Amino acid sequence: MLPPTPGSDPLDNAACDPGVTWTTGNVAEAFPGVSTALGFTFIHLPMELAFRKMFRGMGVFGKASLAVPERIEDQFWTAFAGRAAANINQFRAVAAFIPGTSATAIEQQLFGYVREGTVDENSLRRYPIIGVKAPRAVITLPKRHDRMFAELREWRLRTLPTIPGGSVADSLAILRDSRERFEQIMILHLLVAFVSSSLADRLTAMVADANVPNLESRLLSGVGSDENEVAQDLWLLAHERLDLPTFLDRHGYHGPHEGQLHSTSWREDPAPILARLDDYRTVSEDDPKAPRNRAAEQTRLRHAAAEELKKAVSPLKRRSITMLTNLAARFLALREQGKAGYLLTFDVARAAARRVGADLAGRGLLDDAADVFHLTFDELVSGDATDRRALVTQRRAQYEDRLRFRLPQAWAGMPELIEIGGDAATDAPVGTTVTGVAASGGVVEGRARVVRDPANTELDDGDILVCETTDPSWVSLFLVAGAVVTDFGGLLSHGPIVARELGLPCVCGTEEGSRRIRDGQRIRVDGDRGVVEVLSPVHATERAT
Structure with missing residues (x-):
């Protein structure tokens, strides 16, 4: 794939085939919000390559598929208006070749829903090659994943102290190294995601057949x-x-x-x-x-x-149930470990980027060290001593403007941006129901706390956490929460996994729950049915407490 031309927008696409469907499901959880130029270009190509190398390692792809296509319609993911989106068509096409799963199962597990009218068209064409390569890749995966994660932790602790006193050239080398390590952990992490999805799908089928x-x-x-x-x-x-x-x-x-x-x-x-x-x-x-x-x-x-x-x-x-539940537990734990793994590369990369940004600001090439995040990866590592203040001013303004909008949960072709309003200013009527994925069982009633920033929120014991999505930094709120409701995600998304680990009822994938439910209203979360019901207005909840 060719790098963007100077001055072009690396975070948006001007056109897209209307026959291609995109989603913010799951990918918006991994990389939430609006990206900066450096943030997206740091991960875009490595992650696209990671998808392709992972499928190549399983035998799903041939060697020719390792080349990243120029057309976004042929890529696994991209950005629209600065927000990450996944190509459902590409994932469904790949899933059709994988034994033990289906395109519908992948769409449900990874993105939290299945579009109406979709049809599975599984193919046996690659099964002989997959039958040779995939078993070894999967069998050796847990140990390889554990080893790489341990190496990343050690590398982070070894590298971070060297950055403040090192040269700009050293920091740029560390930034490149961080990007390469990001790609390597993503190859394993994405394979873990597909294996865990397949295992969860099999468990779901067993539960349905047993009628429990x-x-x-x-x-x-x-x-x-x-x-x-x-x-x-x-x-x-x-x-x-x-x-x-x-x-x-x-x-x-x-x-x-x-x-x-x-x-x-x-x-x-x-x-x-x-x-x-x-x-x-x-x-x-x-x-x-x-x-x-x-x-x-x-x-x-x-x-x-x-x-x-x-x-x-x-x-x-019965014997297969024991084996399957143990495997599912192992791979779900690896799924969260993989997220932690790529965050280790982020922490080192941001430290290196800030060091370079401070140097560029000191030389008058940027107004502020933080402006380094509005340069692309290629612009930064090129070493070109160009005054980019005008370009950064343009991109910073674009970034600020994009914060006002979000993408739909799914769409075909080009998305219609949705302006983000504030939190609900009026009570949702009593009896209002919000539906989503039944992600963690149990029924809890409590005060809804609509949270946008976990760092600036106080929850009382038993409050129900209502938000767009969560990441590992939210774990401190889970301790006091009585239940969790998220706009995005599926059964294997971060929020539901952590909710199940802590025994909290959870409904995910509501799409607009955090915009419909007003902060302070009393609600009931039914994690067994995937339903959230509004029980009372804010003032009644306040009187009750």
């Missing part, structure tokens, strides 16, 4: 995700059993809006986590809400659900 309702989410809980460790270490930090530097060494790559390269990590500003410690201090070690106890209880529920499913099937199927 409300079992699927329990079978996918208690897997031991990376966020369990973050929550536990936050608890230890609050109870002075862990010091702040150690916590930041382990988890400082997280932070608000962490899916964007220009964001600020906890390593740079720990204020968001320090503000949450009081919530953790109130939880004693033997409290069922303590992170370790929650994790243990969800693991127990997963095993109990597997036993319940075994009783509902024939003896021949």
